[in-house]
Amino acid sequence: MKILLISCSLLVLSGCWGRHELNSLAIVSGIGLDKADGNHVRMTIEIFKPVNGKSDPKDQSGGGSENYTNVTDTGANELDILRGLSHVVNKELYFPHNHVIVLGRELAEGGLQKHIDFFVRNQEARLNVWVLLSESKASEILDVPPLLGNMPAEEISRLVELQGENSQSCQVNLEQFISSLMSRTTSPILPIIEISGAGQQKKLRLAGTAVFKGDKYAGELNSQETRGLLWIRNEIRNGIIEIEGPDGEKATLEITHSSTKIIPAIADGKLQFKIEIRVEGDLGSQSGQESMATPTGFEDLEKRTAAVIENEINAALEKAQELNADIFGFGEEIHRKEPGEWKKISSDWENIFPQLDLSLNIKTQLNFPGRITRPVEIPQKEQ
Numbered sequence: 479m480k481i482l483l484i485s486c487s488l489l490v491l492s493g494c495w496g497r498h499e500l501n502s503l504a505i506v507s508g509i510g511l512d513k514a515d516g517n518h519v520r521m522t523i524e525i526f527k528p529v530n531g532k533s534d535p536k537d538q539s540g541g542g543s544e545n546y547t548n549v550t551d552t553g554a555n556e557l558d559i560l561r562g563l564s565h566v567v568n569k570e571l572y573f574p575h576n577h578v579i580v581l582g583r584e585l586a587e588g589g590l591q592k593h594i595d596f597f598v599r600n601q602e603a604r605l606n607v608w609v610l611l612s613e614s615k616a617s618e619i620l621d622v623p624p625l626l627g628n629m630p631a632e633e634i635s636r637l638v639e640l641q642g643e644n645s646q647s648c649q650v651n652l653e654q655f656i657s658s659l660m661s662r663t664t665s666p667i668l669p670i671i672e673i674s675g676a677g678q679q680k681k682l683r684l685a686g687t688a689v690f691k692g693d694k695y696a697g698e699l700n701s702q703e704t705r706g707l708l709w710i711r712n713e714i715r716n717g718i719i720e721i722e723g724p725d726g727e728k729a730t731l732e733i734t735h736s737s738t739k740i741i742p743a744i745a746d747g748k749l750q751f752k753i754e755i756r757v758e759g760d761l762g763s764q765s766g767q768e769s770m771a772t773p774t775g776f777e778d779l780e781k782r783t784a785a786v787i788e789n790e791i792n793a794a795l796e797k798a799q800e801l802n803a804d805i806f807g808f809g810e811e812i813h814r815k816e817p818g819e820w821k822k823i824s825s826d827w828e829n830i831f832p833q834l835d836l837s838l839n840i841k842t843q844l845n846f847p848g849r850i851t852r853p854v855e856i857p858q859k860e861q
Contacts, residue, residue, distance in 0.1 A: 504569035507546065508631025510616030511593055512582035514552045519585065519593060521559045522550045522617040523571065524631050545628040548620055556596040573602040577635040579609045579652065580616040580671065586688070586695035591659065594693075597652060605653035608638045611668040611688040611695070622673055622680050630682070637684055638669060645708050645717035645733070646701045647684040659693055663809025663827055665801075666690040667707075670698060689803050697801045699794060706794030709755060709787060710806045712738035718762060721782045727766030731759045731783055731844065742812045742819070743837075749823065749830065751808060752837045755787065760846040771847030784840040791838060799832045808834065 508524035527547045549567060553559035560571065579597065581590065597603045612619045624633040641647040647669045658666040668688045675681055687699040687707065699707060708714050714736040721729045741752040761779070764770050770779060798805050809827055813820040823830055 502569055503572040504567050506571055506573050506576045507629050508578050508580070508620050508634070509576060510580040510582070510612075510620045511556075511585055512615045512617055513585040513588060518552050518554055519556065519559070520550060520552045520617065521556060522548055522620050523563070524548050524620050524629060525567070525571075526575075526629065546630070548617070550617055556593065573600065574604060576604065576607050577631040578638075579607055580612050580619050580634070581609065581668070582612050582614075582616045583688075583695060585616075586611055586690070589693045590690075591693040594652075594656065594659065598656060603652070605656075606651045608635055609650055609652055609655050609668055610634065610638070610671045610684075613670060613672045613685075618673065619671055619682065622682050625681050634671065634682060637671075637682065641669070641684060642715040643717070645714045646705055648687050648704060648708065648713070659690075661810065662824075663804050663813070664807045665696075665798075665803035665805045666693070667805050689798070689801055689805055691801070691803055696803055697797070699797055702790055703794045703797050706790035706792070707798075707805060709736070709738060709791050710740070710753060710794065712736075714738075714757075719759070719783055719786055721779055721786065723766070723770070723778070723782075725766070727764065727768070727770075729764040729770055729779060730762040731779065732762040733757060733759045734845070735759075740806075740808070740811050742808075742816050744819070745837075748835070749812075749819075750835050750837055751811075752839065753791070755838070755840045757783065757787065757840070757842045759783070759842070759844055761844060761848055776844045780842040780844055783842040783844075787840050787842075788838055791836070795834075795836060799834070802828065802832050804831050 505526040506523055507526050510522035510524075512520040512522070514520040524546050525548070527545055549563060551559045551562050551566070553562055563571065581593075585593065597607075619634070620630050622630055624630050627633050627636070638647075638649055641649055648667055650668050655666055655668065658664050667690065669684050670686045670688050671682055672685050673680055674683050686701060687704045688695060689697050689699065705714070705717070714733060717733045719731045719733065721731060723729065735756075735758040737756050739754040741754065743750050743752055761771060761776075769775065795806075804827070808831065809820075809824075812823070
């Protein structure tokens with residue numbers, strides 16, 4: 479019986495047959511794709527390069543990092559390029575630690591389906607890797623020295639992750655992008671990354687949202703329109719809202735909680751969407767000498783906050799309807815909640831969406847004024 483049990487265990491134990499030796503791997507941390515001449519594609523791969531197992535202090539401050547190297551090649555497709563790179567890189571390219579995929583705008587204008595297909599089929603590629611669109615060439619993005627940290631791809635990944643703090647840029651991973659590409663109604667979106675500054679002052683920043691029709695780039699949203707999109711999609715986590723009072727004084731509100739409900743409805747024989755938004759926040763700062771941290775002051779700020787949110791949503795809807803791209807997922811909402819109605823209108827959705835009306839119900843609630851209730855007072859000097 480013991481011999482039988484031992485024999486059976488040998489059949490199910492995999493051992494180390496599929497292991498990878500670290501010193502035989504070239505660890506990929508970032509990938510960039512650009513359009514090349516003809517129908518070719520240019521791939522830039524950022525590879526982690528340990529520096530004799532030691533860390534140089536100047537590497538931690540950015541700008542002087544030597545912890546990565548970029549290799550670039552051109553080919554008919556991504557697999558063709560990787561085979562060609564095996565003649566240049568003397569180690570096996572290893573993708574499970576990849577942070578980002580950056581797509582050049584020119585490539586996106588021609589369609590991304592055939593390029594994304596490679597990353598879905600590759601067994602080592604992670605589906606939770608961040609995907610971004612670059613206004614310039616993707617190779618230039620991966621060539622900007624990190625401001626803080628060791629590698630551009632790591633810095634880009636952190637920039638995307640921190641967008642939850644200000645809610646002015648979307649966060650899209652490979653799985654989400656593929657899902658929206660396969661949707662019959664929901665248009666894909668990607669955050670836009672760009673280079674600001676020049677020379678030694680170059681740095682990366684996220685700026686707006688790219689909108690697609692099918693797999694092709696169609697247009698973009700600015701930061702205000704992007705937050706309007708995020709309000710509807712229930713993807714607001716934190717952030718600030720700037721409010722201007724009746725006398726020109728300004729207040730900054732910190733968002734602490736937000737939730738959105740989308741309710742399809744038929745009003746007077748016309749399809750309409752009811753958007754219910756609940757927002758909570760705190761008073762972050764204010765200008766002027768009159769305290770806003772009063773019952774009437776808070777009530778006024780809540781009304782003005784709701785008006786700002788409404789303007790952002792309307793701006794996003796106007797741009798989406800201009801592009802005729804359902805980036806909100808309204809079609810999916812009807813399909814899920816009103817399948818009978820969707821069956822009637824699905825074939826005409828391209829004509830219905832640009833004429834769609836929204837009914838907004840926005841409720842805001844301010845909770846705390848911070849550590850002080852009255853603004854810092856500056857005494858008037860006697861003449």
